[in-house]
Amino acid sequence: MKTLFLILTSLIIFFQGCTTTPVSRNGSKISNLVFSGHDTGIDNPERDRRSYYRIFLDKVETGRTTTGLESQVKTYRGNLDTNRHLLRIEKWVLDEKKGRYIKLNNISQPKPNFIYFNVPEKGTVIIKMKTSRGNHADYTVTEN
Amino acid sequence: MKKTILLIILLLGVTSFSCKKSIPVEKEPNNSIKTATPFEINGSISGFMDTESDRDYYSFSVSEDSVAEINLSGLKGVNLSFRVFKSGNVPELLKLVDDNRKSSPEVLRNLFLQKGDYHIIVMHGTRDPRRKNRETPYQLEIKTEIPGNEETEPNDRPAQSTPLREGEEIRGYFSPRYNWLNESGENRFREEDFYKFEIGDDLKLPVLVSIHLAGVKGVNSTVSLYNSGMKLLGESPETVSGNPSEIRNMGIKEPGTYYLLVTTKKFDENGSEPYSLSYRVDEYSRSQELEPNNKMTEANSIEENSIRGSISSTADSDFFLYRTGAQGEEKSYSMEIIPEADIDFMMKIYNNEGKLLFEVNNTGSNETEIFPDFFTGSNFYVEITARNFSRQQSGNYTLSVNSLEGEGLESEPNNTKEKADMVVGGLITGYISEKRDVDYYLLSHSSRKMYHFDCTPPSNGKIRISVTDPLGYMIKTVDAAGEKKAAFNEMIDRRGYIVIESVKDDFRNPYKIVITEDTR
Numbered sequence: 001m002k003t004l005f006l007i008l009t010s011l012i013i014f015f016q017g018c019t020t021t022p023v024s025r026n027g028s029k030i031s032n033l034v035f036s037g038h039d040t041g042i043d044n045p046e047r048d049r050r051s052y053y054r055i056f057l058d059k060v061e062t063g064r065t066t067t068g069l070e071s072q073v074k075t076y077r078g079n080l081d082t083n084r085h086l087l088r089i090e091k092w093v094l095d096e097k098k099g100r101y102i103k104l105n106n107i108s109q110p111k112p113n114f115i116y117f118n119v120p121e122k123g124t125v126i127i128k129m130k131t132s133r134g135n136h137a138d139y140t141v142t143e144n
Numbered sequence: 145m146k147k148t149i150l151l152i153i154l155l156l157g158v159t160s161f162s163c164k165k166s167i168p169v170e171k172e173p174n175n176s177i178k179t180a181t182p183f184e185i186n187g188s189i190s191g192f193m194d195t196e197s198d199r200d201y202y203s204f205s206v207s208e209d210s211v212a213e214i215n216l217s218g219l220k221g222v223n224l225s226f227r228v229f230k231s232g233n234v235p236e237l238l239k240l241v242d243d244n245r246k247s248s249p250e251v252l253r254n255l256f257l258q259k260g261d262y263h264i265i266v267m268h269g270t271r272d273p274r275r276k277n278r279e280t281p282y283q284l285e286i287k288t289e290i291p292g293n294e295e296t297e298p299n300d301r302p303a304q305s306t307p308l309r310e311g312e313e314i315r316g317y318f319s320p321r322y323n324w325l326n327e328s329g330e331n332r333f334r335e336e337d338f339y340k341f342e343i344g345d346d347l348k349l350p351v352l353v354s355i356h357l358a359g360v361k362g363v364n365s366t367v368s369l370y371n372s373g374m375k376l377l378g379e380s381p382e383t384v385s386g387n388p389s390e391i392r393n394m395g396i397k398e399p400g401t402y403y404l405l406v407t408t409k410k411f412d413e414n415g416s417e418p419y420s421l422s423y424r425v426d427e428y429s430r431s432q433e434l435e436p437n438n439k440m441t442e443a444n445s446i447e448e449n450s451i452r453g454s455i456s457s458t459a460d461s462d463f464f465l466y467r468t469g470a471q472g473e474e475k476s477y478s479m480e481i482i483p484e485a486d487i488d489f490m491m492k493i494y495n496n497e498g499k500l501l502f503e504v505n506n507t508g509s510n511e512t513e514i515f516p517d518f519f520t521g522s523n524f525y526v527e528i529t530a531r532n533f534s535r536q537q538s539g540n541y542t543l544s545v546n547s548l549e550g551e552g553l554e555s556e557p558n559n560t561k562e563k564a565d566m567v568v569g570g571l572i573t574g575y576i577s578e579k580r581d582v583d584y585y586l587l588s589h590s591s592r593k594m595y596h597f598d599c600t601p602p603s604n605g606k607i608r609i610s611v612t613d614p615l616g617y618m619i620k621t622v623d624a625a626g627e628k629k630a631a632f633n634e635m636i637d638r639r640g641y642i643v644i645e646s647v648k649d650d651f652r653n654p655y656k657i658v659i660t661e662d663t664r
Contacts (some may be wrong), residue, residue, distance in 0.1 A: 050613075050617070052613075063594055063633070063636075064619070066633050066637055067617075094617050099618060100610070100618035100619075101613075101618065
């Protein structure tokens, strides 16, 4: 009887663990948040700068997107607990003369530069951001 | 009464006449050896330049070996010269003295005279138009002394060298200004003094020979060392007028006769102040430099990881060869030059093929010059020079080379993206190797990963750590200094460079970067 109880307890803990922190085959955590962002309306290569977005989740810097041209989609993958969360982004562009990325002035940052979203118990949240001329940002949130 | 007065007057007259020391006068005709006017040494004789082609011959004898000083007074408007011959069936010309100037005296010092007969011819110099002067006499004077520690003129050729003994100073003169008998190529008419010394086969060879030639006012001197075959072994470095000239720690590997040539750079003359010349022989040890090592082909081997050397001028170069042992075994080596005086040393590092890899001048005068980590798998050369040096300083230094042990040691040169050290994480141990040093490391992985960077700066330095995108553009930069470590996370998009820049140099202590994958 005791043995059966122990097995059941272990199984419960195991499955609970699976739901809170999914792990891939190679041991890394499976992402349940995907953010992607890009600029629209760029039709001049001269103005299409290399860039990335710094990601702040719940006011903590957690990483950055891939790098790419402003017109290209740049992505970030993360893993969050089930809850409501705040995503804020910072856009950085390459200053070729300095050989380093610099943070864009606030006036040139996407507006708005944040979004609140919910992470469900299962599935992945996909947030897409498109920034049009005038730095106006549109966010689309979907669950997969 | 009259008689008494007459006697007194007579006596006074005789006395005053005998008080006047009369100088003998040449007896014309004295225009040949046969008719030469004889005179006593340690005395003077006067003569006249009666005609434009007048030649006055004098003869004198020396009863024992002597050193003579011959002075010929100047004659206004006339350029005089004299020649000294040793008598014989064929008279031997010993010295021709002509300073090439009108009205000036001619001097010859340290002329060594063996017992015997000699002739002097006083005549016009070669440069100016010949003028007679029947009104004013010239004076010729010869003073002799018992030979001591002085050069024995003529010592103008190796075969006439004055012998030198170790530790004894010998005196000579940068005089006369010209040696008109010197017809040798580029040094034509240069007055040269040759000396010789012996290195016996009873000495444990090699030995180190150091030569010191004291400075003389108004003379830019030089001393050169030759072997018995008159092959130049070493030369004192360039100096300025009045300063001493030296050759330090010249390695002598074979017994035999060695020659020193003392001369001036630009026909300088000082007939009143003698120079002094001496040499010293020191034992050689393998931890000491052996000159000449001014070229890569003459490089001294560094034994037991250190060697003592000496720089004699800013033009002096010392080459050393470090043998790494097992060829192909790649290791890092730290190198230090420790000065003994206020000298700013420089170091150049060459690979086995003689290609210059590093030029190191990280520190200033009287500071240890450090190159902390040179990575190689083969023998290498180190060249040492000095940026500043004065004669009053000791040019001594110690060069040490030590292999480094440690985990994740950088491989200099890694100063560009192309030469970046490949890393996969773990510990990186690097050094600020030169001023404004930049070290590149390339971190690559098959997928995009977040890494944690834990950075410990050199104890007394400050570094700037940057992480780049795959193209090498900096994405994140943090500083770490002294006790203030830096830690941060950053994404690496399959590949990214870690760039370490020196903000405040500390060449002695390493920085450490620990890179771990962040799996949170």
